[in-house]
Amino acid sequence: MRRTIFLVLGLSSIAFIAYLTVAMQNEEVASPLGTAFLFNQGLEVEVQYSRPYKKSRVIFGSDTLQPLVPYGQYWRLGANNATEITFNQNVLFGGKPIYRGSYRMYAIPEKHHWTLYLNSELGKFGFFEPNHALDVLEIKIRASNHDIFTEQFTISLVPEDSSIVLHFDWDSVHAQLPIEVENRSRKY
Numbered sequence: 001m002r003r004t005i006f007l008v009l010g011l012s013s014i015a016f017i018a019y020l021t022v023a024m025q026n027e028e029v030a031s032p033l034g035t036a037f038l039f040n041q042g043l044e045v046e047v048q049y050s051r052p053y054k055k056s057r058v059i060f061g062s063d064t065l066q067p068l069v070p071y072g073q074y075w076r077l078g079a080n081n082a083t084e085i086t087f088n089q090n091v092l093f094g095g096k097p098i099y100r101g102s103y104r105m106y107a108i109p110e111k112h113h114w115t116l117y118l119n120s121e122l123g124k125f126g127f128f129e130p131n132h133a134l135d136v137l138e139i140k141i142r143a144s145n146h147d148i149f150t151e152q153f154t155i156s157l158v159p160e161d162s163s164i165v166l167h168f169d170w171d172s173v174h175a176q177l178p179i180e181v182e183n184r185s186r187k188y
Contacts, residue, residue, distance in 0.1 A: 031079035038157035038164050043181050044088035045164050049078035053152050059171040075107050076126030094139040094177040114143050114175050143175040
């Protein structure tokens with residue numbers, strides 16, 4: 001009798017775990033993972049990030065509007081884990097030199113510009129602000145409204161001559177900056 005009870009409990013547990021596994025796989029992900037990758041004339045750039053949806057929410061704005069991404073505050077450039085960018089060579093990131101490697105990328109958006117940061121702290125959940133002492137680059141980029149509406153946050157890489165242009169689009173806001181190979185020799 002005991003064996004039968006343990007057998008029934010064991011099979012029930014296995015069935016329940018299988019059900020949960022299938023249910024979780026079929027559940028729509030609110031902010032699916034995204035990858036932007038481009039190889040252009042020897043320069044390789046890859047961005048790993050999560051892609052939230054607008055879902056009728058106010059995305060950018062002042063605190064009074066209760067936006068998802070308030071002006072003047074830390075934004076992880078997506079959702080879930082921190083956004084990470086990788087370069088296969090030393091580059092000029094918006095005109096500023098940066099060593100090849102991987103970096104956490106985040107922003108502080110304002111109405112007409114974003115301050116974009118690269119940080120050496122990797123593998124962190126993105127909701128929490130990074131250790132700002134590990135910031136390796138800070139640059140202001142222009143942000144503007146445009147006629148194209150983007151429901152899901154998108155980071156894209158577009159080839160331009162021998163460089164790559166990094167684009168950010170969400171709602172009706174667009175920002176971008178160039179990435180190019182740094183041709184100067186630097187000591188390591």
